[in-house]
Amino acid sequence: KTGESSVELRLLKICELLKENISYYNWVGFYFKNGDKEELKLSSYAGEPTDHTIIPFGKGICGQVAVSNKNFVVADVKAQDNYIACSINVKAEIVVPLFIDGENVGQIDIDSNTPDPFTQDDERFLEWVNEQVAEVLTAP
Numbered sequence: 001k002t003g004e005s006s007v008e009l010r011l012l013k014i015c016e017l018l019k020e021n022i023s024y025y026n027w028v029g030f031y032f033k034n035g036d037k038e039e040l041k042l043s044s045y046a047g048e049p050t051d052h053t054i055i056p057f058g059k060g061i062c063g064q065v066a067v068s069n070k071n072f073v074v075a076d077v078k079a080q081d082n083y084i085a086c087s088i089n090v091k092a093e094i095v096v097p098l099f100i101d102g103e104n105v106g107q108i109d110i111d112s113n114t115p116d117p118f119t120q121d122d123e124r125f126l127e128w129v130n131e132q133v134a135e136v137l138t139a140p
């Protein structure tokens with residue numbers, strides 16, 4: 001997907017870089033709170049297009065993280081009741097919230113076609129990525 005602003009373009013580069021360099025990152029995207037609505041909107045992503053460009057708070061793994069403000073590591077997506085399937089190839093997912101001034105404004109979402117691939121290293125790494133993105137988003 002082509003970024004429509006310089007921020008979206010930079011986010012797109014991050015998505016592509018992560019997807020191309022980490023073998024078990026098969027879909028990488030950023031969702032952000034959609035204005036004042038209680039929903040997430042897909043921003044830049046790398047990987048297969050998805051129908052789920054809008055996700056209500058509470059729905060799916062992404063929607064749950066919008067409410068919990070906590071990382072959500074899913075070793076096996078089939079074991080989740082509240083899950084939105086994007087591709088039949090996806091086995092696992094990690095969603096890490098993105099904070100600006102302590103407020104949960106969005107998240108990075110990664111799907112993997114490998115079962116149970118995500119470790120605490122992925123969590124720490126993606127938290128760091130989101131901190132860098134927060135700086136980009138708040139830069140003058």
Ligand code: SME
Pocket residue numbers: 027029050052055059060061062063082083084085086093109111
């Ligand atoms: N699986 C996510 C939906 C987004 S797609 O993975 C791109 C979820 O359950 O929230």
